Amino acid sequence: MGVTESNESQDRVGYVHIQDIPQLNQEHCRMRDPQRVERIINEFVCGGPERMQIVSDFDYTITKQRTDDGVAVPSSFGIFNSCKSLPDNFKEEIDKLFHKYHPIEIDPHMPIPEKVQYMIEWWTQSGKLASGFAFDLAELDQMAGQFRHALRDGTHELFQALQRLRIPVLVFSAGLGNSVVSLMQQANIMHPNVKVVSNFLRFRDGLLDGFQEPMIHIFNKNETVLEGGEYYELVHTRDHIIVMGDSLGDADMAAGVPASSHILRIGFLFHHVEANMEKYMNAFDIVLVDDQTMSVPQALLALIDNRHQMRHPHGSNGTASVQAQPNSAL
Numbered sequence: 008m009g010v011t012e013s014n015e016s017q018d019r020v021g022y023v024h025i026q027d028i029p030q031l032n033q034e035h036c037r038m039r040d041p042q043r044v045e046r047i048i049n050e051f052v053c054g055g056p057e058r059m060q061i062v063s064d065f066d067y068t069i070t071k072q073r074t075d076d077g078v079a080v081p082s083s084f085g086i087f088n089s090c091k092s093l094p095d096n097f098k099e100e101i102d103k104l105f106h107k108y109h110p111i112e113i114d115p116h117m118p119i120p121e122k123v124q125y126m127i128e129w130w131t132q133s134g135k136l137a138s139g140f141a142f143d144l145a146e147l148d149q150m151a152g153q154f155r156h157a158l159r160d161g162t163h164e165l166f167q168a169l170q171r172l173r174i175p176v177l178v179f180s181a182g183l184g185n186s187v188v189s190l191m192q193q194a195n196i197m198h199p200n201v202k203v204v205s206n207f208l209r210f211r212d213g214l215l216d217g218f219q220e221p222m223i224h225i226f227n228k229n230e231t232v233l234e235g236g237e238y239y240e241l242v243h244t245r246d247h248i249i250v251m252g253d254s255l256g257d258a259d260m261a262a263g264v265p266a267s268s269h270i271l272r273i274g275f276l277f278h279h280v281e282a283n284m285e286k287y288m289n290a291f292d293i294v295l296v297d298d299q300t301m302s303v304p305q306a307l308l309a310l311i312d313n314r315h316q317m318r319h320p321h322g323s324n325g326t327a328s329v330q331a332q333p334n335s336a337l
């Protein structure tokens with residue numbers, strides 16, 4: 008156990024000390040406020056699985072930022088864009104949009120409300136480009152399947168544990184939902200407790216017709232877009248939340264949940280580590296530098312699970328049934 012603490016609650020039997028969690032003591036694991044992290048972890052452990060929910064980004068959060076064989080993993084939009092049957096000018100036009108709008112997306116000076124307008128324009132125009140031609144989703148499955156082994160190490164085990172503990176998992180992506188679901192299905196992690204909220208292709212009269220509503224762009228990628236929907240009903244009383252992402256904006260994915268919630272944000276930092284460190288440390292509670300595994304979320308879940316097993320040794324987990332249907336209406 009850790010050093011003697013003066014605080015009464017920290018003297019409690021079963022209180023978890025951060026120094027006793029090896030995964031949080033690794034060199035590449037940084038925390039701005041370890042005491043806050045410790046406090047939240049103890050809230051999670053005491054509250055048990057029935058109060059937990061997970062909100063995760065997809066691209067480069069569930070998929071790896073760097074693979075062992077050096078093969079670059081495409082984004083969910085990238086998987087779609089690489090389909091060979093798309094019309095000749097599609098790739099060219101979509102790249103033009105990327106070169107116009109991506110600099111705006113990452114512009115450090117433009118105020119967010121102004122950016123939002125541009126992002127809506129970008130997603131709308133991409134949707135228009137993906138319209139008016141036939142497209143076989145089997146081709147997308149085939150493309151996505153090539154990257155089913157590009158998930159972070161331990162993703163399988165993490166998702167299995169989340170399913171067993173009936174913890175709802177929301178995968179939030181401003182990318183293309185069809186690629187996300189296809190890849191997750193082919194990797195066998197699309198369990199019934201997993202819900203993907205993203206942009207899904209729409210078909211009309213056998214032809215592609217852009218994306219289904221509502222549009223999910225990087226600035227509305229948070230729980231406010233779920234309000235009033237079925238998933239919201241399922242999770243709004245689950246006030247212990249782990250948020251995982253690789254982009255700074257991902258830290259806000261739980262915006263919209265009650266203010267009294269306990270939120271632990273885990274950020275996977277890979278690009279421009281030095282330049283980004285301060286911002287990531289301010290946005291996320293735990294920053295993992297070039298960590299291509301799920302070991303930290305797995306370790307946190309194991310602590311919650313162990314305490315839960317101690318309370319319910321005979322397997323009665325006492326959790327409510329939380330069977331979120333993938334892709335059901337919001």
Ligand SMILES: C[n+]1cn([C@@H]2O[C@H](COP(=O)(O)OP(=O)(O)O)[C@@H](O)[C@H]2O)c2nc(N)[nH]c(=O)c21
Nearest residue numbers: 064065066082084085129130133180181182254
């Ligand atoms: C509309 N549109 C948006 N994006 C990018 O898709 C990303 C989706 O955002 P995200 O869901 O936060 O995914 P991430 O994990 O990749 O950060 C945004 O950051 C945009 O840069 C896009 N990328 C491509 N290739 N094509 C597109 O049409 C397109």
Ligand SMILES: [Mg+2]
Nearest residue numbers: 064066067253
């Ligand atoms: Mg991402």
